[in-house]
Amino acid sequence: MHITKLTHLCDICEERPAVIRCRVCGRYVCDDDFDHALNVCKACSATLCQVCRERLAVGHCVRCGRLVCRRDSVRVGLSRYCIDCARELGLISEVKNK
Ligand SMILES: [Zn+2]
Ligand SMILES: [Zn+2]
Ligand SMILES: [Zn+2]
Ligand SMILES: [Zn+2]
Known part of the structure; x- marks a missing residue:
């Protein structure tokens, strides 16, 4: 799936560029802060x-x-x-x- 280029920084670490949007909280997060197994950001995967x-x-x-x-x-x-x-x-x- 192609994701349009975002200028956001990751809403969690605020260091790396965001590449994906969490469907639960709506945060834009970098690859490191996204849990691909669950399809949510790391912040959400801890409370899912x-x-x-x-x-x-x-x-x-x-x-x-x-x-x-x-x-x-x-x-x-x-x-x-x-x-x-x-x-x-x-x-x-x-x-x-x-
Ligand atoms: Zn991040
Ligand atoms: Zn989330
Ligand atoms: Zn449930
Ligand atoms: Zn139980």
């Missing part, structure tokens, strides 16, 4: 839901510790579980996403 890799996480699963977004987690009382753990624990059928 580890289930869908698309939305920003809102918390950790108390069981497996993964970062999860609102849609991929369920809250049980004060605890948040990722959908996988919730399924294993049989929480999903009981707790409808409110």
Whole structure:
């Protein structure tokens, strides 16, 4: 994919020229600050839901510790579980996403 030449500097390091725009936060970042595996900038990859890799996480699963977004987690009382753990624990059928 050809990317039109940008005059921006990377919004993260502010040193190298930005080559790509993060689809999550909209920052323009250099190649070093972009996580190609996840298709988001490094700042976002640190806070991205580890289930869908698309939305920003809102918390950790108390069981497996993964970062999860609102849609991929369920809250049980004060605890948040990722959908996988919730399924294993049989929480999903009981707790409808409110
Ligand atoms: Zn950079
Ligand atoms: Zn980003
Ligand atoms: Zn998610
Ligand atoms: Zn979990």
